[in-house]
Amino acid sequence: xxxxxxxxxxxxxxxxGEAVHGFGEWLMFRKxxxxxxxxxxxxxxxxxxxxxxxxxxxxRDAGMKYIVITAKHHDGFAMFKSECSDYNIxxxxxxxxxxxxxLAEACGKYGLKLCFYYSQAQDWAHPGGxxxxxxxxxxxxxxxxxxxxxxxxxxxxxxxxxxxxxxxxCDTPGVMEKKYAKAIVELVRSLQPDCLINTRxxxxxxxxxxxxxNAIPRFAYKKPWETPATLNDTWGFKTGDRKWKTASELIRxxxxxxxxxxxxxxxxxxxxxxxxxxxxxxxxxxxxxWMKINGDSIYGTVASPEDPYxxxxxxxxxxxxxxxxxxxxxxxxxxxIYLMHMRAEVTKAYFLxxxxxxxxxxxxxxxxxxxxxPVVTQRYVPxxxxxxxxxxxxxxPITDPDTVICLELDREMEFGELI
Ligand code: JFZ
Numbered sequence: 001x002x003x004x005x006x007x008x009x010x011x012x013x014x015x016x017g018e019a020v021h022g023f024g025e026w027l028m029f030r031k032x033x034x035x036x037x038x039x040x041x042x043x044x045x046x047x048x049x050x051x052x053x054x055x056x057x058x059x060r061d062a063g064m065k066y067i068v069i070t071a072k073h074h075d076g077f078a079m080f081k082s083e084c085s086d087y088n089i090x091x092x093x094x095x096x097x098x099x100x101x102x103l104a105e106a107c108g109k110y111g112l113k114l115c116f117y118y119s120q121a122q123d124w125a126h127p128g129g130x131x132x133x134x135x136x137x138x139x140x141x142x143x144x145x146x147x148x149x150x151x152x153x154x155x156x157x158x159x160x161x162x163x164x165x166x167x168x169x170c171d172t173p174g175v176m177e178k179k180y181a182k183a184i185v186e187l188v189r190s191l192q193p194d195c196l197i198n199t200r201x202x203x204x205x206x207x208x209x210x211x212x213x214n215a216i217p218r219f220a221y222k223k224p225w226e227t228p229a230t231l232n233d234t235w236g237f238k239t240g241d242r243k244w245k246t247a248s249e250l251i252r253x254x255x256x257x258x259x260x261x262x263x264x265x266x267x268x269x270x271x272x273x274x275x276x277x278x279x280x281x282x283x284x285x286x287x288x289x290w291m292k293i294n295g296d297s298i299y300g301t302v303a304s305p306e307d308p309y310x311x312x313x314x315x316x317x318x319x320x321x322x323x324x325x326x327x328x329x330x331x332x333x334x335x336x337i338y339l340m341h342m343r344a345e346v347t348k349a350y351f352l353x354x355x356x357x358x359x360x361x362x363x364x365x366x367x368x369x370x371x372x373x374p375v376v377t378q379r380y381v382p383x384x385x386x387x388x389x390x391x392x393x394x395x396x397p398i399t400d401p402d403t404v405i406c407l408e409l410d411r412e413m414e415f416g417e418l419i
Contacts, residue, residue, distance in 0.1 A: 001059040002117075002228055002267035003069040004235035005099075007041040007077045009272040013238030024236030024269060028075050028124055032134040035125055038075065042092040050095075050274025052102035056110045058268075058276055062284035063291030063298070066113040068169045068265060071100060071158055073117070073236070076125025080161075084153040087125055099274075104162040113166035116158045120184055120201065121176040126150050130174050147180055152187060159191040168195055169210075173202025181205045198226070211262070216253070220260040220303035222415065227257055228265045231280050237269035244279050247286035248328075248401035252315075254287075254298065255326045255402060259315045261303030294352045294404045297324035306419035313337055314402065316419065320412045323419070324352075325405040327393060334369035335393040341418035342378070342387045344409035349376045349391070352404040359391075359405070367392050376407070 008025045015031050022030050028038045059067055072078045078088035080100040090098050100116070107114040123129025127136040128146025159165055168188050173181060181202040188195050199206035208224035211217065216227055231250075232241045245253075250266065257264045268280045291298065297317050304318035314326040325337065349359040351374075361376045367390060374394050378387040389407075397403045413419075 001062070001064045001067045002235070002265045003055070003067060003270065004073065004117075004237075004267060005270045006070055006073050006079060006236060007038070007045055007075060008073075008236045009047075009270065010041045010044055012272065013234070013240055019240055022234075024234045024238040024241075025070075025073050025075070026236075029131065035132070035135050039077075039087065039092075039125070042077070042087075042089075043094070045089070045093045045272060046095050047099075047270075047272060047274030048095070050097075050099055050102075050270075052099065052106035053109070055270070055276060056103065056106040056112055058281050058284055059112060060110050062288040063295055064112065064266075065299075066115055066166050067103065067107060068115040068117050068167060069100070069103065071116040071118050072123075072154060074119045074122040074124055074131070074172070076119075076123040076129060078154060080158065082154055082157055084157070085126075085150055100158075100162055108163065113164075114162065115167035115169055115196075116162075116165055117169040117171065118155060118158065119172065120151055120155075120170045120180070121174045122172055123150065130176065143176070143180070147183070151180075152183070155184065155187055156191065159188060159195060165192055165195050168197050168201075170198060170201040170206075173200060176202055178203040216257055216262075217260055220415070222261060222303055224263075225261065226263040226265050228267065229253070230267050231283065235267050235269055237271045237277070242279070244283055247283050247290070250283065250287050251290055251402050252328060255315045255317060255328075258298050258301050259304045259306075259317045259326075261301075290399055290402065293399050294402070296352055297326065297404045297406070303415060304419075305413040305415050305417040309419065311337075318413070321409050323407040323409060323413075325391065325407065326402050327397070327405065328402040330397060331393070335371075335395065336366075336369060337391040337393065339389040339391070339419050340386070342389045343385060343417055344411050344413050345380075345387055346376055346378055346389060346407045347410050348408040350406055351398055352406055353398045366390050371395075 013024045081090035081098040082088040122131045124132035126146045128142045185205050196207045198210040200210045211227045214229045232243045234241045254264045268276045270276045301317045301319045304316045306316050314328045317324040359374045364377050367375050367377050375392045378389040
């Protein structure tokens with residue numbers, strides 16, 4: 001779960017009675033709001049309904065395993081207690097709590113990994129940070145000073161005061177010089193060698209690839225990667241944005257991403273009271289219902305060997321020795337799925353929703369298309385050493401919107417093999 005939460009939750013996309021275009025968290029920049037004025041939002045920021053346990057349970061119940069939260073976004077306001085700048089939620093707001101501490105505890109309690117988003121280059125509240133050209137003269141910019149007195153010390157705080165951190169999630173390196181990206185990597189390594197860093201730290205550093213926002217590669221990508229994605233059209237809360245993706249859409253996107261070897265980092269934008277919008281929570285709960293039954297087809301999967309296909313019935317996810325067929329477009333009344341190029345033999349088949357009830361697997365020709373129970377047939381074709389494999393589906397989906405069939409294989413498949 002990605003969480004964008006900061007002072008921008010107070011205006012929630014509105015400024016002086018006007019709805020502002022773009023992401024909620026970019027409001028200060030869009031309207032070139034002077035820091036002196038934007039900073040006053042801190043006085044009104046009292047998210048008294050914030051409950052770390054609830055947030056973490058929403059993530060856990062959706063099947064999520066890690067949380068990445070904006071410890072500091074581009075606006076420069078720290079959402080944690082910081083000794084290097086009192087422009088932070090503990091010192092500058094009536095809230096007087098450190099939500100990152102509370103989240104660290106809750107993540108420990110429920111077994112999720114906590115990760116911090118930190119805007120390392122853009123900082124609109126420090127004269128040396130990038131991109132605030134309305135308060136500060138670009139000609140006098142001293143990035144080194146910003147790095148030394150805010151960026152590095154705050155990263156140090158985040159990796160010292162909150163226990164083990166899964167990822168330092170950096171963003172928008174912009175024109176930041178290479179030496180700073182290198183210094184951040186070294187700093188993180190020195191403090192928490194197991195903490196991952198995403199590629200948005202810049203200059204091709206980083207342990208895994210953050211794709212562009214909401215972007216899914218067309219083909220499998222074998223290096224570790226992740227798609228950061230919105231649930232509606234903004235990251236930070238905006239009252240006006242109700243363009244929610246449905247649970248069905250999210251499950252398809254998840255399966256598509258997993259089948260190509262990636263992780264899905266899906267965002268929620270809590271409001272100024274500290275509450276994850278009920279719509280977001282409701283949609284995630286529905287995804288969680290599906291995950292509870294079908295999670296085996298998601299966790300621990302790697303890029304599927306079948307990459308070149310666009311099946312007319314759905315997607316495939318894969319882990320060594322197991323193919324998961326995700327059927328979300330029910331084929332015609334013959335209810336048949338054809339896998340004509342399998343070079344592995346199916347040893348066992350079952351629906352994830354009915355793990356104890358095996359689907360019979362026969363050596364032989366195509367099963368009758370005149371109805372009948374689910375069945376898998378396979379026929380070895382000596383000429384091209386493939387098994388023609390066919391699956392007859394039940395009449396109706398079992399777990400709408402995506403029914404998952406697990407095919408256990410007699411061997412591992414290689415990436416690039418056809419299915
Ligand atoms: C950045 C931020 O500016 C934004 O506020 C949000 O935090 C998002 C997750 O990341 O915006 C980006 C960064 C990269 C791309 C697009 C928007 N990109 O690579 O397409």
